[in-house]
Amino acid sequence: GSPLEFNVPRFYGRAIMIVTREATLGIKEIRNLAFEVIPFAVCQERDILEVDLEADGTLSLDPTMFDASGISNCGSSMTTSPSQVGCLNEGWTEVTLNVRDGDTIETCSTNVKVNDVTPPIASCRNRTIALDQFGFASINAGVVDK
DSSP states (O other): OOEEEEEOOTTTOEEEEEEEEEOTTSOEEEEEEEEEOOOBOOBOOTTOEEEEOOTTSEEEOOGGGTBSSOBOSSOOEEEEESSEEEGGGOEEEEEEEEEEETTEEEEEEEEEEEEOOSOOOOOBOOOOOOOOTTSOOOOOHHHHBO
């Protein structure tokens, strides 16, 4: 017989049924039934995720931090965009989760709060500054910064 193709709900993707013969009561014998699961991305809720930057001021984003049960049937890969955040991303940043299965890509987006938790370290050097005739001196940070 000829293959019949029909769509099933998004979670299941597409089913292909091969019908081989018709019984006398009109019931078809199903010889082969294959499902193609279209990958889809489900992100964590918006505005609840927080990440802390490493001491160097950056953090590589792991896609599993944002995935809330995306699925695929063929070993899909997940990536994020951006893949890394830094000091310039401090505060709320939108992150997109990409789930790829072959040529099919599905995405979702969520917001993540990026925190810079490493305190700054001041490193100063001793300097001798000459005062003017009125007993004042003017300096800037570059004079004492190591």
